[in-house]
Each structure stands twice: as C-alpha cells, then as structure tokens.
Amino acid sequence: MNDIDAAVELFRNGCACSQAILAVYGPRFGLDEDRAVRVAACFAGGMRMAETCGAVTGGFMVLGLAGCGDGCRTIEGRRAAYASVQSFAETFKRRHGSLVCRELLGCDISTPEGYKIAVDQGLFRTRCVELVRDAAELLGGMLPGAARETP
Secondary structure: OEHHHHHHHHHHOOOOHHHHHHHHHHHHHOOOHHHHHHHHHHHHHHHHHHOEOHHHHHHHHHHHHHHOOOOOOOHHHHHHHHHHHHHHHHHHHHHHOOOEHHHHHOOOOOOHHHHHHHHHOOOOOOHHHHHHHHHHHHHHHHOOOOOOEOO
16 A cells, blocks of 8 residues: 555544544654654644644645754754645645635534534545545655555
C-alpha cells in the first residue's frame, strides 16, 4: 500500500482527516504514529469550527516537520517550510476552490444541523475521502519518496 492509500485507509477506519495525513507522513520525520494521531486530533473538521480543512492542516504539519530543522526557532529557519505551505495551499485551493471546511463540504459541520447534513449526504465517506486523498497526493509530490510503498 502506498502512502496515499494508507492515509485514505486510516481515514476510512476512524482517524480524522488531519490524523490520517500526519500519521502516515510524520514517522519519516521522527514523529511516531501514536503521537501524530494525538497531535493532529483537534485539527479535524476545520479545527472543530469548520475553518481550515483538517487534511490541509495535517499537510501543513507534515511540511513543518519536513522543512524545519535545527534553525526552526528563527524566521530564516522557517522560510523553506513557509514556502512549501504556500505552494501546498495554493495548489489545494486551485483544485478545490477553498481551504475552508464548510466551503469544501457545503455545510458547517461545527453545528448540529450542518453535521447532520454532512452525515445524511455521506460527505465524510465521499468528499472528505477525496480531500484526504488529494492532500496526500500533494505531499507525495512535494516530499522525496513520499508516495512510496508503506510496509
């Protein structure tokens, strides 16, 4: 199974969108899967406020791990990560029209009414899977060896 399929599989098996992305890509940067799942837990559903998509924030976390080294405490040390995040965000937005969960889904899942719409329309099984897959594919193109087969 490659990284993209692994992220989709984690999402389909109960991980949140943000968790699925960070759990697959985080370990190659020293973040074990269990800790990745815990770190990313509160970013799902647009940080539980239907804001920035969790698959996107998961991607941002991975790009931070990939682009920041020992000098990450300075602006210079973060420049490569910032450039990667900007590229990732621009491509995702161009493909999907937005980075915002409620805009991507067409409903606000932070409200009971919006969450019900998402469930009734099967958005977590369809649209969210598509967004997780695309975030993973984008990372696959940005990280060396990212789309490789996972053990």
